[in-house]
Amino acid sequence: MNMKNHQVSSFFVLFLVFFMQIGVGIFTFQKSIAEIVGNDGWIAILFSAASIMVIIRLIYYILDERMTIADIHTRFFGKYLGKVIDVFFILYFCLFASTIVVIYVDMVIIWVFPDMYHGILIFIMLALALLFTRSGFRTIMGLSVLTIFMTVPLLLYSNYPQGLLQMHNLTPIWNHSIRDIVVASREMTFQFLGFEVLLVAFPFIRNAKQSLKWAQVGVILSTCVYLFTYILAYLVFTENHLINIIWPTLSVWRMEYLGISIWLLILLPNICMYLWAASYLGKRAVGWKQKHWLIGLVILVLTSALLERRYFSLDEVQHIINTLGFYTLYLYVPFLTVLTFIFKKRMKRHEKKKRT
Template sequence: MNVNIRHQVSPYLVFFIIYSSQVGVGILSFQRTITMKAGHDAWIGVLAAGCLVQVFIWVMYTLLEKVDGDIIDVHTAAFGKIFGKFLSLFIMIYYALASISVLLAFIEIIQVWMFPVLPTWLISTLIMVLVYYCISGGFRVVAGVSFHSFIYPQILIIILYYYPLKVAHFSNLLPVMNHSLMDMLDAVKNSMYTIAGTETLLMFYPFIRNPDKSKKFAHLGVLFTTLLYTLSCIVSLTYYSEEQLKTTIWPELSITKIIKFSYLERFEYLYISMYLIIVTALIALLLWSSSRGFKKIFNMKQKYALLITSLVSVVICQFSNETVKEMINTSVTQMNLYIFYIYIPLLLIYFTLFKRGNQRG
């Protein structure tokens, strides 16, 4: 697949795109989920999940190199045009559902922590207008937003972790490896969903200039986010007791309450506002992938596909309830596991055995 060089990004930007794809609202609450069974050993599950994602990055690059295109080109080469597009449709639906899941989670945080009476439709519309504006500028703009979502928030994250570490009880991490294998696997599974997002590489691969040179940046991006999630988990485990952590919905957000300055008392307002940059970058990347896929599958202009998915997102957010949210989150979790960590490796094996596509490198 040939993409004009003017629309491509430099290899080093893949580091920031991968970071943006993995760091979302999940980092604010995943600590509670993974400690339900693994307890104080949950941080080990995060590291293990990060290692599995590194393997998945290698699988995706190896698969995409065979056709020098995106996942739709892979499916077309493997199964033909009609059935290939049919299979690709499921992945595009996943991207769209994942973006809605992120949007719903962030809206809930805004309504609980900042503006309880602000209507859902207004928040979702404002965010989606911003996302639409980013995507309409092309993939280079999406990559630029991903870059900024890394630079500015890191300063606040460093401040956030400094304060709880001053009063941390590292004895909370002992004894190490005190939980069963099944409990650890449960922590790995929950961590895999939290640090998901690298699968967008399946769509933006053709937009990387010299993709071979971007491999190391992709792996470094996963390494950085894995260490960030591990640090976040350790900070929560050493700040809260295990029982406290199991009952705190947003552990990382709750930590912000201890940060106070003479000129700023409610640090969490600044922190949540900063997260708008991160959430916008993540949703933009997911919806760009989805709309780009719908464009190729249905032979339509991407701006129309983007407009439709944006409107659907706003409507779903407006009429969603706890049942709908749970259904969407469950669907995204299951699709992420079965499509990307089971189906994609099997697809690579299929290509390798039958020598389909462009076997370069």
């Protein structure tokens, strides 16, 4: 396969990181953050964003050009154990895809179509995702760029209740402990997840190592969106009110029907990218054709979404994903970084011996 025909410019990493981090969590995250640190939630968002930028830097250190996480696993853990860990990441991406579907379907049923059967919406979303994912990585990236310019302005152009803004709600600044800030920063992990697809998409980025700056810019932009939505919600509602609202962004937005319907456009590339990453990783790890992996994984995500919707609450699903993502990013990625550092040191020593 000629990779150049399937690659995108390094600049598109900005969009990749940004649209993967702006998903369904933007409608609910204020509640969980406000319960922990109240008006200091914006500080926790900044702390979390800074740590994510460090993790992205580590990912770029781990990966070389045209390498995926499957190659890293084979290098450090061998052929068979490496494949076992690859399966974990395949299931990891599928779980995130199903969670996005479940949360969005819940939102549609509560706010727009309360009498609709959730299975129909789940099937429609995954059918659309399958259609676009089959077209490949470049198509998903093109869809993401288009939908970002269509949907993100909705957060800014809305009928916000300007007369109800209470500026004193944000004071006094830093009236919570460092421990509370750290706990709230961890709670923000779910919102910033998604950029891990870089572990699989690296070969599809032209001059991938040079795209680090664009990945960091993507984090900065998504951080600005989260800061805007958090501060706005906190200016409109009192803290005691905010922690009892399930969908704070929608409560402030005042564009529920139009906004929720159009937001599907930004969630669709999210789901597609997760499915693409899982199916391509399966292809690299096992060797089966990606289209066969894709069909099987869509069926798996459909089953998972139906089970999540039936047996778990929204808070339980988010807690599971948040915990899984947190340990994957903040424990496993640094662990791979240490192994990569040792490996590169040994390679340099080996090259020196060859020269001498």
